[in-house]
Amino acid sequence: MNPAPPISVASLACRGVTFSYAPNTQPVLNEVSAEFPAGTITAVVGPNGAGKSTLLRALLGLVRPQRGEATWPEPTPGQNVADMPAGVRAGRLVYIPQRLSPAFGFTVRELVEMGRHAAGAGPDSGAIARAMEHARVGELAARSFDELSVGQQQRVGLARALAQLDAIEGPAALLADEPAAAMDPLEATHALTTLLSVARAGRAVVVVLHDLSQVLAFCERSLLLDARGRVAAMGPTPEVLTPRALESLLGLPFDPASVGGRVVTLVARVRAGGTESAP
Ligand SMILES: Nc1ncnc2c1ncn2[C@@H]1O[C@H](COP(=O)(O)OP(=O)(O)OP(=O)(O)O)[C@@H](O)[C@H]1O
Ligand SMILES: [Mg+2]
Incomplete structure (x- = not known):
């Protein structure tokens, strides 16, 4: 994998995004600030219900945060995506939803x-x-x-x-929500390699993944979202995806597994009947 390019101004971003689906309920996203640079794949990792899909919807302008905003760099820098007409958004932001409709x-x-x-x-x-x-x-x-x-x-x-x-000539971002979750390992590898080439063509790519080996292999940056919809960490994947951070995020101890001196995955320490720390 090539080193991550420097943060570009042509980034999809969000600042202080707080979002609840209903009034007077706990926010699903809590003060989320993040930047998704052009030319880079960023993984979004977190437990079920953390708000990963909701974060993608906020970045796509499909839901409007009660506080903060998701922004796109053109035609006006810092353009609020929720204010862009749907047709304009579809000419810049591309979505692979977690579940495809019938x-x-x-x-x-x-x-x-x-x-x-x-x-x-x-x-x-x-x-x-x-x-x-x-x-x-x-x-x-x-x-x-x-x-x-x-x-x-x-x-x-x-x-x-x-x-x-392919039909978008200017800057674009691809937001993919567990795009390979049901694929076999060969198909998943092809799909993620394709996402990597989309990033290498200069697009910002944001991908929700649960498979940590896929995050380590394909995503130069990672955002960890905790169970309360807060950013637990964001940065280069090797710095962010550590056993300690994962244990705190997912509630399980993890061990790094290396091949040729390179960490290729993090393995949850589980045993039949529960986790190692279970009584
Ligand atoms: N349309 C909705 N209306 C009300 N609550 C919702 C809606 N969609 C999601 N939620 C709630 O928001 C929270 C975050 O959901 P979200 O789908 O963003 O989680 P996720 O991190 O993508 O989880 P998963 O890993 O299971 O896909 C959950 O508690 C969920 O029940
Ligand atoms: Mg989801």
Whole structure:
């Protein structure tokens, strides 16, 4: 992996974002400030319910924080994404949601074409074919999305995102919510390698991941979100993803596992019937 590029001004960012789904309830996001530089993949890691998906929705302008804001650097620096019309956002911010909705019989090719339309671009069969090939769904093109396996459906989500990104000429960010969670190790590796090449093409990439080996292999920066929706740490992954930080975040002891002197994953110390620290 190349060293992380310096923080660029062309970053998706959020400042002091506090968000609750309902009045008088505990905030799901608590004073979250973060920067997601162009050209970099940033992992978002945290326990179930920490607010990772909600953070992505706030960065996409799909929910409006009660305090603070998510910002995009153009056309006006510090532009509040929640104030950008949906069509303008779709020409800059690309989303792979955690759960893809039922597609009412649309084929894979039709769904991938929708990515292009979202970015305001006209039909281009070459671009659609390229996106499907990169996401390894070419053979599924004529199949109905609803009939695919979950891992195959996730590849379609990636293909649609690639088609949308391909149609965006200026700065863009890709926000992917557990995009490979149902994929087998080979497909997950392909998908994350593709996200890395999206970052290397100058896009900001934000990806929610639970698999720590994937975070270590693909993400130069990490944001740890704790159970109360606060930033527990943010920075270069090797500095942030430590056994101590993970134990505090996830409530389990972790051991680093190295290959050739490089930490490739962190292994939770569990045993059948509970954790090591259980009575
Ligand atoms: N639409 C909603 N309305 C009300 N509460 C919600 C809604 N979506 C999420 N929540 C709540 O907000 C909190 C954060 O949810 P979120 O989906 O952001 O967590 P997450 O970190 O993505 O979890 P996971 O790892 O399970 O995907 C949870 O307590 C959840 O119950
Ligand atoms: Mg989630």
